[in-house]
Amino acid sequence: MHFINELKTHIIEELNLEELTPDEMDIDLPLFGDEGLGLDSIDVLELILILEKYYGLKISTPKEGKQIFRSVRTIADYIAANQQQ
C-alpha cells in the first residue's frame, strides 16, 4: 500500500493536482476522459517522466503510454511487472 501511496503522491505533485489528496484518488479512477480525472496530452508526458525519474522505466512514445496510464492501478501494475525483470 505504501508503494501505491507513493505513486499517487508523485502523480499529484508532478501533475499539479494540488487540490487532491492521495486518499481521495481512487485507484481505479480513469485518468483520462470526462468520467475520470480528465488529464490531457501534457499529463501523458509528465507521467512518462514519473516512470523514468522514480522507477527507472523508459517509455519511448506517448502512444505506448496510453495503455499503461489508464488508472493508478494500471500504472502500478506496469511498474511491478517491469521492475521485477
Added chain:
Amino acid sequence: MRIVVSGVGTVSAIGLNVAESLRALAGKKSGIEPLSLFESGHKGKLPVGEVKADNRMLAEMLAIHPGKTISRTALLGMSAAQEAYGDACLPDRKNEGLRIGFISGTSVGGMDLSEHFYADHLQSPAKGRLRQIISHDCGDSTEKIASRLGINDYITTVSTACSSGANAVIAGARLIKHGFLDCVIAGGTDALCRFTLNGFASLKIVDEYPCRPFDESRQGLNLGEGAGYIVLEKETNRYPQSYGYLLAGANICEAFHQTASSPEGNGALLSMQKALQTGNLQTKQIDYINLHGTGTPNNDMAEGNAIRRLFGATPPYLSSTKAYTGHTLGACGGIEAVFSLLAIKYGLVFPNLNFTTPIAGHGLIPETEYGENRRIKTVMSNSFGFGGNMSTLIFSAI
C-alpha cells in the same frame, strides 16, 4: 488600400541570403544537420537547421566588433532585415519622407545569451555577466535591428510562439492601412538555443531523424533558426520593384488546448477561411499553399484535415519547406512569407523533402519536385503556434 511587398530578406539553414536560399531550394539541398552550434547533450546527435555561420562570422558579415555581446537572435534578424531593407532600395529613398516602422516577431528573444547568464546566476545571485542578460527580453533584438537600419517612427515586437512572424506581418499591414505608417519591415527572428531545443524535446515532438512533413512515418519536427522579413508599402509609394500584394492576413485562436491542435483541424480551417474571406477570394484561386507542416503527428494531421475540408478533392500545390530549414519558430512566418513571394515572382513550387507516403486519413500528396515556370498567382502561407495562435497570409501577383 492594397499593400505591396517591395523587398524580401532571409537567413536560415539553407542560406545566408535570398539568392543562396533559392539555390538550395532548387537543388533540393536541406540544411538539417546534427547540432554543432553550442554545448549540449544533444550535440552531434539531434538534427537541427542551423544557420551555417557562428556568431563571430555573423558579426563579421555585419561589420560589428566581435567583442560586442549581441544575441544571435539580433544578429540573424539584422542580417535578414538589412537584406530586405536594401532590396526595397530604402537606403536610397530617404528623401521620400516615408514614415517607416519595424515589427518583429520572436518566440524567445535573447534567450541564447540568458541561458549562459542563468547558469552562473544559479550558483550565486551575485554571479552572471550582466551583458548576457540585458538582451533577454524580446524587444532587445527588435531595437538593435531597427537602430541598425535607422528606423524610429514605430518599433514593436510580437510574440505568439510559432505564428509570431506572420502576426508581425498582419500587424504591419494594419498600421499602413490606417495611415499610421507608410512602410513597414515585418517578419521574425529566432536563434536556436538550449531552452527551446530542450523544451520541444520535453514535449517529445522532436524527431531524431530528418523531419518528414506530411508523411505517414513522421515522428516530429527538427528545430531550426533564422530570420525572414518583408517590406510592406502603401501602393502609392514609389517603390522600385515589387514581389506581389499582401492580399489578406488572418489571425485566430483555436481556443482548444495550450499545445495541441484539434485533430480535425478546426483552428487551421478557420484561419484559412478567414484569410480567404478577408481577401475576398475563392479556394480555386489559391495556386500554392506553403504549409505550416512541422512534421509533428498532431500538426500535419490537423492542418491536412483542414485543407481537405476547405479544398476538397483537388487542393492546390502543397509543400512544407521545414524539411529544408527546420522549424524556425517565431521566424518561420517571416521566412515562409519570403518563400511564398519568391514562388509568385519566379513561378516556383518548392518540394516537400522526405515525403514518400501520404498520411492515412487525409491522404494529401505534397509536391516532391522543384517546379519552375508554374502559374503561381496566389499563395497561402500557414503559421500555427502554441496556445492555438494560428495565422494565414495570402500573397498575390501584382
Added chain:
Amino acid sequence: MKETIYITGASSITPLLPQKPSPYTYTAQDIPPCTYTETIRSACKEPDYKAYITDPAARRRMSRVVKMGLTAALQCLSGAGEMPGAIITATGLGCLSDTEKFLRTLIENKEELLNPTPFIQSTFNTVGSQIAISTKNMAYNNTYVHRGVSFESALLDGMMMLAGGEAESVLVGSYEELTATSFDIQSRLGFFRKGGKAGEGAQFFLLSAKEKSPCILRDLAFAFQPTPDELLEKAADFLLKNKVQKADIEMLISGDGGNEEEFTFYDKIEKNFPETQVVKYKHLTGDYQTVSSFALWLGTQIMGKADSPKKILIYNHFRNINHTFILLESRFDK
C-alpha cells in the same frame, strides 16, 4: 483616431488594491500622496483566483502571473455583453517564473528529465491563449512584447481594429510579474540606484466603438529615444493632431516614480503643462514595462463625473528609451 473609441470596462490587479468597487468614483484626492519609502519593491494585492478561475483542472498548471493576467481579463469582461472581437495582451517579460523554472531544471538536470509544463507555460502568449480558452473565444489573438511600448502597441492595434470595423469590441490588457531573480538583476543593473522601485501588475480594458461610456480613448503617440526637445515637439504635434490646446489638458498622469535618472523627461513634460494638475502613481505600483496600463486604469476611474477633468494626458517612458502618450476624454451626460 477619427472614430470615437470608448473604454467600457477596466480592471486592475495591482499593489494598490482598488478600494472602490464601482467605477468612475475616484478623484485625484484618492491617490495616496507620493511618499518614497524604504521598500523598493511593490507586490500585487491578489484576489482569490479560485473565485474567477473556477475549474481546478484549468487552474492547476497556471503560474501566479497567468492567474493574475487571466483573472484581470475575466474581471474586465464580467458584465460585458458580447464576446470581444479581439484579445490583445502585452507584457515586457512574460511568464518569468515558469521561464526560470524550466531554465533551472535544464541546467541542474543537465538537459535530462525535464518537465514540459513550465516550458509550455513560459511562452509570451500563454495569458492571451488562456483567456481565449477559458472564454471559448476564437477571435483575433495577439501578444505584444516590446519593453515600454508593449501595452501601447496592443492598445493601438485594438483601436485600429475598432476603427477599421474589424471588431466591435476588443479586450486589451497587460500583465507583468516581479520575481526574485528579476528583482536581483534589476538591482544589480543599478535601476534603483537613484530612486524608484520595482513593481508588477495586470490591467485589462474593454474598448468599444459601438457601446458608449464616460471615458473616451482619443489617441496615442510614441517616441523612440528622443532628445528632450524632440519629445516636446512630439507632445505638441500630438495635441495639434487631436485639436487640443495645452490648457485643455486638465490632468497629467505622469510616470515619474522618483527615479532621478529618469526624471529629465518627466520634468520637461510636467513643466510644459504649467496649468495642469499632475498625478503620480509609481510610488504605489512600482515601475515595470507595462505600468502605463495602470495609469490608464487610473484615468478611467477618475473620468465620468460632473467635475471630472475633461481631458487627461498620460505620459510615460521606460528607461528613457520608449516614450508614450495616451489622450483620454471624459464624456459626461447629465
